[in-house]
Amino acid sequence: MVTCTSLPLKPLFLTMTNKENIESLRKELREHNHNYYVLDNPIISDYDFDMKLKELQKLEEQYPEFQDLTSPTLRVGGMVTKNFETVVHNYRMYSLDNSYSKEDLEDWEKRIQRILGDAEVEFTCELKYDGASISLTYEKGELVQALTRGDGFQGDAVTTNVKTIKSVPLRLKGDYPDKFDIRGEIVLPFEGFAKMNADRIENGEEPYMNPRNTAAGSLKLQDSAVVAQRPLDCLLYGIVGQNTGITSQWQMLEKAREWGFKVPTAAKLCKSTSEVMAFVNYWDNNRHDLPYETDGVVVKVNSIQHQDELGFTSKSPRWAMAYKFKTEQVTTLLNEITYQVGRTGAITPVANLAPVLLAGTTVKRASLHNADQIAKFDIREGDTVFVEKGGEIIPKIIGVDFSKRPQDSKPTLYIDHCPECSTQLERTEGDAKHYCPNFYGCPPQITGRIQHYISRKAMDIEGIGGETVELLFKEGLLKNYADLYTLTKEQILPLDRMAEKSAANLVKGIAESVKIPFERVLFALGIRFVGETVAKKLARAYKNIDALMSASEEELTAVNEIGERIANSVTEFFQNEANRDIISRLKGYGIQFSLSEKQMENQTDTFKGLTIVVSGVFKSLSRDELKKMIENNGGKVGSSISSKTAYLVAGDNMGPSKRTKAESLGIPIISEGEFMKMVDSPMQD
Structure with missing residues (x-):
């Protein structure tokens, strides 16, 4: 804190009870914390604040019966967390789509207007701070949980550490809701980061690389x-x-x-993409004056009703877009091009670079994506290349400095055989990548599928990692993921770095995986193009693996958001005899290949084959609840009106253009109540 004129401490009223003394001090210190860390307007000196805090600590030690988990004394930390529990988010944390030009934003606005019709749309612009994403849960005005973003579906509980951050309110004031989550970024200001590094250098320690990674790492420290x-x-x-x-x-x-x-004041309400770009351009030029790292502007549709109507894709909200500032660019030497084989057999060329510092991290490798990318830029070994971080995260080569190309340079000849198993590569028309077709004999494909199967989003098998999978494969103990369930402690113990306890934990983790629900098992199988969201949709549509295995491509494309490419991949996978044998084995080991009874509750085929659009504000159900009911009853949720729409469920304040289009196409417009009657009294064939 800054130093202010010291004021004499006011003695506590002697007539106050101990409880009243403690509560009075807590209230006063909370207000001082807010004034300093949120409003940047301290009204007492550091010394006076510290004296009051010590007085409160002493009283709390004397009278532990008045314990309060939101007390300002908890800011000093002291609790040790050995293991950070993984917790499912109350509401999924989505990622944002990125844009890099005004044209990108205008295209996004057109997509919005196609869904919302002629509704007037406003945008809120906020700076995109580069930190560690966090989700805070408040109940009755008190902070009860803090979770990292994790994979968006679940994150690590770091509540004890987050409570030490002075700008995070432990107790709210005003007319707050009974329960809600609030999302934000944990950041490390430049000034504080510089001081931390100065202290480390003085102590003979390596300085931290950048504020963002240091902030993220701080959340996972064991000692608060x-x-x-x-x-x-x-x-x-x-x-x-x-x-x-x-x-x-x-x-x-x-x-x-x-x-x-603490909500940044650098925000603006805009009525057009032109106003949005004015905000973007201003901060692109002035962002270096900010006390924190920032890498762009987040543009959001302002109306919550419109946000609800626009909804989400499988990865991102349709109502928000991140405009990324131009990224930092450097040049370095491309020493060698090597090739990696993924679990699906896809070949990825990799540029091995002379180490170079870029956006706070040392870059040694960059993806070259595919043969077309190499040919497009005429990238060769020995070239001096321009490198930037795509979206500030993934290093990529964006060009070649031809003035520095060696005279004996030779064009890159893309490999035609697998670098791992020497099988001739294949490339189908319209596909940018080459593939190794040796699905069951190419080592990286085999181990890659097993590593995917055991991963946290899939079967979440504890006690086994990528290196262990490689070792078990090398020793001949694993040939596919079904072999995991035949492993014994006696087989594992002789392996390198495998002690009695770790071997027992591995076997136990595998045994526990039989409890994983069907939709995650389906994702774990590693079917090409079947990610988490697609797996959930297929599991909900077909209920069990046998029904899915017998589905035709035509039937699969009738499922919401399942296109021809996914349908073709799914049918190909299940037509393969080796895959069917593995699934048969997994069934024998007790893996969940059907939805549970709880998941089957309220699931019908009432709306099978029907596309239903939901629009407006509803009285008894939220829009998300209505959409879930449509999907639970076999229907497909549409985002806009078309000739394929079966019904329009209309709520209050629905855009007039949707009603007009539905009427012109003869699409039935039904109320929330009529929809519920259809659910309760299924239509007869």
Whole structure:
């Protein structure tokens, strides 16, 4: 804190009870914390604050019966977390689609208008701070949980560490909802980062590489007292929950500030992409004056009703877009091009570079994507290449400095045989990548499929990692993922770095995986193009593996968001005799190949083959609940009106253009109540 004129400490009123003394001090210190860390407006000196904090600590030690988990004394840390529990998010944390030009934004606006019709759309622009994503859960105004983003579906509980961050309110003020989640970024200001590195250098330690990674790493430190010493900050930007009373993103920012959150003031309400670009251009030129790292602007549709109507793709909200600032670019030498084989057999060329510092990290390798990319830029070994980080994350080569090309340079000849098993590569028309067709004999494909099967999003088998899989394969103990269930402790113990306890944990982790639900098992099988979201849709549509295995391509494409490419991949996978044998073995080991009874509840074929559009605001159900009911009853949720739409479920404030289009196409428009009657009284064939 800054130093202010010292004020004499006011003695506590002697007539106060011990409980009242403690509560009074807590309230006062919370207000001082908020003034300093959120409003940047301290009204007492550091010394006075510290004295009051020590006084409170002493009272709390004397009277432990008045313990409060939101006390300002918890900011100093001290609790040690050995293992960070993985917890499912109340609401999924999606990633954002990126744009890099005004044309990208205009195309996005057109897509929005196609769905919303002639509705007037406003946009909220906010700076995209580069930190560690966090989700905070508040119940009755108190912080009860803090989760990292993780994979978007689940994250690590880092509540104890986050409570040490002074700008995170432990208790809210005002008219906050009973329960909600708020999302934001844990950041490390440049000034604090520089001081941390100065201290490390003085102590003879290696400096940290960049603020973002240091902030993320701080959240996973075991000792919260160490976290408390780091000048972390928390910037909030998004509230999710039921019945929040919030109708727009702009109102959300204002409300969050009122409740005590630190919400950046660098935001603007815009009525067009031209206004959005003015905001983008201003901050692209002035971002270096900010106290934190930032890599772009997040543009959101302002109306929450419109956001609900636009919904989500499998990965991102349709109502938000990240405009990324131009990335840092460097040049370095391309020493060698090597080739990697993925679990699907896809070949990825890799540029091995002379190490170079880029956007805070040392880059040694960059993906070259495919043969077409190499030919497009005429990339050769020995070239000096231009490298940047795509979206500030993945290094990529964007060109060659031909003025520095060696005279004896030779064009790159893309390999025609697999670098691992020497099988001749294949490339189908319209596909950018080459593939090794030796699906069951190419080592990286075999081990890659097993590693995918055991991964956290799939079967989540503890006690086994990629290196162990490679070792078990090399020793002949694994040839496919079904072999995992035949492993014994006696087979594993003789292996390198395998002790009694680790071998027992491995076998136990494999045994526990039989409890994993069907949709994750389906994802774990590693069918090409079947990711987590597609696996869930297929599991919900077919209920069990046998029904899915017998489905035709035509039947599969009738499922919501399943196209011809996915349908073809699924049928090919199940037509393969080796895959069918593996599935038969997995069935014998007790793997879940059908939806559970609980998952089957309220699932019917009432809307099978029908596409239903939901629009407007509803009284008894949320839009998401209506969409889930459509899918649970075999239907497909449409985002816009077309001749394929079977019904339009209309709520209040629905855009007039949707009604007009539905009427012109003769599409039945039904109310929420009529929809519920259809669910309760299924239509007869």
